[in-house]
Amino acid sequence: MGFPTQRPRRLRQSETWRRLTRETRVTCDDLVYPLFIVPGVRVRHPVESMPGVAQLSVDEAAVEAKRVLAAGVSAVILFSAPDHKDPQASAFLDPNGLVPLAVRAIKAACPEMLVWTDVCLCSATDHGHCGHVLADGTIDNDSSIETLAKVALNHARAGADAVAPSDMMDGRVAAIRRLLDAHGRANTPIVSYAAKYASSFYGPFREAADSAPAFGDRRSYQMDPANAREALREVELDLEEGADLVMVKPAGPYLDVIRRVREQVSVPVVAYQVSGEFSLIKAASQRGWIDERAAALETLTAIKRAGADLIISYFAPDVLRWQRS
Ligand code: PBG
Numbered sequence: 001m002g003f004p005t006q007r008p009r010r011l012r013q014s015e016t017w018r019r020l021t022r023e024t025r026v027t028c029d030d031l032v033y034p035l036f037i038v039p040g041v042r043v044r045h046p047v048e049s050m051p052g053v054a055q056l057s058v059d060e061a062a063v064e065a066k067r068v069l070a071a072g073v074s075a076v077i078l079f080s081a082p083d084h085k086d087p088q089a090s091a092f093l094d095p096n097g098l099v100p101l102a103v104r105a106i107k108a109a110c111p112e113m114l115v116w117t118d119v120c121l122c123s124a125t126d127h128g129h130c131g132h133v134l135a136d137g138t139i140d141n142d143s144s145i146e147t148l149a150k151v152a153l154n155h156a157r158a159g160a161d162a163v164a165p166s167d168m169m170d171g172r173v174a175a176i177r178r179l180l181d182a183h184g185r186a187n188t189p190i191v192s193y194a195a196k197y198a199s200s201f202y203g204p205f206r207e208a209a210d211s212a213p214a215f216g217d218r219r220s221y222q223m224d225p226a227n228a229r230e231a232l233r234e235v236e237l238d239l240e241e242g243a244d245l246v247m248v249k250p251a252g253p254y255l256d257v258i259r260r261v262r263e264q265v266s267v268p269v270v271a272y273q274v275s276g277e278f279s280l281i282k283a284a285s286q287r288g289w290i291d292e293r294a295a296a297l298e299t300l301t302a303i304k305r306a307g308a309d310l311i312i313s314y315f316a317p318d319v320l321r322w323q324r325s
Helices: 009-010 015-018 057-070 098-109 140-159 172-182 202-207 228-241 252-264 275-286 291-304 316-322
Strands: 031-037 045-047 054-056 073-082 115-118 162-165 189-197 247-251 268-274 310-313
Touching: 009 015, 031 057, 031 247, 031 316, 045 057, 045 275, 054 057, 054 189, 057 073, 057 098, 057 316, 073 098, 098 115, 098 140, 098 162, 115 291, 140 172, 162 172, 162 228, 172 268, 189 228, 202 275, 247 252, 252 268, 252 291, 268 291, 275 291, 291 316, 310 316
Parallel strands: 031 054, 031 073, 031 310, 073 115, 115 162, 162 189, 189 247, 247 268, 268 310
Antiparallel strands: 045 054
């Protein structure tokens, strides 16, 4: 029995009907907002390729955290771009480094804000790769995961509510879990960037985090964009190693992967709407070619509809503000 008995438009005829029959909603409990920490005091340095996003000194990060908390954001994820870069990523092992200081400052300014920290080596290494580089230019997986675990412990000791390894080395979740547990941090969750693709959409971020590789690319550790089954394997391995949440990144071009991961696991699935996804919408809207608010909400809704429980997005505070107006 089809038309004229069946008329799907009946439930679309008013905004109230549309609201009552809506299947997916993006709420303040779904969004995580990234912050970029840089050295100095009272620094708010705009990231040119990401309109509205700024690199912040520790004091300004606390101010920003308060501002976005008031907008309804309940979690932030911290990145940093230290001045000092060396092969060991030693800036990330400093208990008074940018991320530990920012964690403490944000928790002091807004204790109820959840503070996640990105764990990777790329913005503290002189070569800009996510792990240690050997003399022949290859990445040394097994020494890298030992350093990554120390970085994670450094963040956990500062009071991070979760650590999020984004390096894509094999075995890093287990190495981090082992070190955290051995040092009394059994309650710190690990958000694993489990299916992270070697994507061209990270370009603007690398300006914000000053983390572009000095040579080569990240394809020997990040995933081939053509592979979806492999994402399920990465997720499965990270869960065996002790991941508490798993992430798919980028989000918009990988909705099928989000859906398949959602169907395979019972832990929360996080999707990262990355810098390039954000900047595309910003750039087009600045030219008057697209409506920023509608496009941002549509992409976030689609990411949730695909199965993401949480979304990391540079639009987070704006979206929550738009929804209230
Ligand atoms: C660090 C890292 C990257 C992003 C998050 N963590 C960049 C990369 O892997 O090159 C990208 C985030 C974004 O583009 O918004 N490894």
